[in-house]
Amino acid sequence: MIFELKTAELKSIAQSKTDALVILVPNDFKASRDALSGLIQDVSQAANFQESAGKVVSLWKPAQVDVRRLVLVSCATSQPKHMRQAVAAALGALKATQPKQVTIQLPTAGHNALTAAMQAASDATYVYTATKPSAKPSGIKRVVLTLPTAQAVKDAKTEFAYAQALIAGVDKAKEWANLPANHATPSVLAKAAQSLARHSKIRCEVLGPKEIDKLGMGAFAAVSQGSAEPARFIVLHYQGAAKTKAPTVLVGKGITFDTGGISIKPAAGMDEMKFDMCGAASVLGTFEALAHLQPAINVVGLIPTCENMPSGTAIKPGDVVYSMDGQSIEILNTDAEGRLILCDALTYAKRFKPQAVIDIATLTGACVVSLGAVRSGLFSPSDDLAQALLKAGEASQDLCWRLPLDDEYAEGLKSNFADVANVAGRDGGAITAAKFLQRFVGDMNWAHLDIAGSAWKSGASKGATGRPVGLLLHYLVHQSSASPARKAA
Ligand code: BES
Numbered sequence: 001m002i003f004e005l006k007t008a009e010l011k012s013i014a015q016s017k018t019d020a021l022v023i024l025v026p027n028d029f030k031a032s033r034d035a036l037s038g039l040i041q042d043v044s045q046a047a048n049f050q051e052s053a054g055k056v057v058s059l060w061k062p063a064q065v066d067v068r069r070l071v072l073v074s075c076a077t078s079q080p081k082h083m084r085q086a087v088a089a090a091l092g093a094l095k096a097t098q099p100k101q102v103t104i105q106l107p108t109a110g111h112n113a114l115t116a117a118m119q120a121a122s123d124a125t126y127v128y129t130a131t132k133p134s135a136k137p138s139g140i141k142r143v144v145l146t147l148p149t150a151q152a153v154k155d156a157k158t159e160f161a162y163a164q165a166l167i168a169g170v171d172k173a174k175e176w177a178n179l180p181a182n183h184a185t186p187s188v189l190a191k192a193a194q195s196l197a198r199h200s201k202i203r204c205e206v207l208g209p210k211e212i213d214k215l216g217m218g219a220f221a222a223v224s225q226g227s228a229e230p231a232r233f234i235v236l237h238y239q240g241a242a243k244t245k246a247p248t249v250l251v252g253k254g255i256t257f258d259t260g261g262i263s264i265k266p267a268a269g270m271d272e273m274k275f276d277m278c279g280a281a282s283v284l285g286t287f288e289a290l291a292h293l294q295p296a297i298n299v300v301g302l303i304p305t306c307e308n309m310p311s312g313t314a315i316k317p318g319d320v321v322y323s324m325d326g327q328s329i330e331i332l333n334t335d336a337e338g339r340l341i342l343c344d345a346l347t348y349a350k351r352f353k354p355q356a357v358i359d360i361a362t363l364t365g366a367c368v369v370s371l372g373a374v375r376s377g378l379f380s381p382s383d384d385l386a387q388a389l390l391k392a393g394e395a396s397q398d399l400c401w402r403l404p405l406d407d408e409y410a411e412g413l414k415s416n417f418a419d420v421a422n423v424a425g426r427d428g429g430a431i432t433a434a435k436f437l438q439r440f441v442g443d444m445n446w447a448h449l450d451i452a453g454s455a456w457k458s459g460a461s462k463g464a465t466g467r468p469v470g471l472l473l474h475y476l477v478h479q480s481s482a483s484p485a486r487k488a489a
């Protein structure tokens, strides 16, 4: 989809040649004397627009404008949340007639309002077609965003570019996450990562089973050993600042299918375990966005990727394996495989002496129970890092919520036969998983995002959400604006 950003006053927009005109009406809307303003005033009173964002009134060829479809939608304020609700509702109302070009009049940009509006437009028109040739792509091909003044448009140029990069990244994350497991195997995922290296500033290395063994990644190799598909360890580098500047490392869980292994999962809904690589997809998506945006920062992306399968060569409950950092792990449940591949990736991350390392994983069903689909689980011993990520979540409307890491939660991970067990009891399952990971981070500045509930939707609208690319990109770029490298440029 093509986005454009233009200046338009209500008076002139009434004459704009567009298939559909969407007007976001804030609570503080002030009518001037033109006919369209009067109409907006009447409608917003009659339909109680003041009550909430996302109330829609659509009109067919109203006398006051020169367009076929006019959609008035309440947006309360220009907070990102309201912008998103309003644009999503308006484009929902346009689904039936599928105009080619839509013009959306925004009250303001800035403070992430434009980004929220554009992302909502992109989300509303996303259609998965990769393995569904019969699916009809959205008819909306062009979205023109208008702001009331030339100055507002000028001020919004940077945000417009940011939003376009973000949308490309979120789309990429969705696309890879949605692909079935027989299409997105570890080696195909590695090829996707390698193709990112066509962009300037991006490099990619891919390691196979031999190199994984040589590095001593015994926990990662153990998960992979039951599968016919070879594992891959993907290392992406985005270098936008001087080599001496410490990178942020993103680690994405890339289980392309999670059967549970010998501790096999129930059949119902198991298809959704193709989404167990959404952490990996979010790293690919974030790199896609970085490629577009080219910020002055350094980022490393690490993706351990394999299948978790039951077979004659699979790991068995009670098996003890050695992680890359030498700790022995008793695998009491082969379905707790995410932490096994991540612990070795975290050990690998140490070589980059990162300023922060953030792992992103569809790690536990327990996180879905505690936070549902609204907020991702956030864990970090660092208040600063946690605050920065919470803030990035709010700004991007890609929300997360901090959960605790008290040492008492690690009690259940004790084993009689190894340094640590890979599962504790049922209680506090998202936290005990995080405590397992924490054993491998050493003195790195670390955060863990459990995206098991937020990365995809189930039911009729089953599909990936592209989260938490919005949160990650906001966090990374915010760092860059505070960095001397950017100021000097
Ligand atoms: N990929 C799953 C977590 C998951 C389950 C995400 C359901 C989204 C929906 C993970 O590998 C897993 O199976 N975790 C187990 C851990 C348990 C054995 C301690 C779980 O959550 O049941």
Ligand code: MN
Residues within 6 Å of the ligand: 258, 260, 308, 334, 335, 336, 337, 338
């Ligand atoms: Mn599992």
Ligand code: ZN
Residues within 6 Å of the ligand: 255, 258, 276, 335, 337, 338, 362, 363
């Ligand atoms: Zn899993």
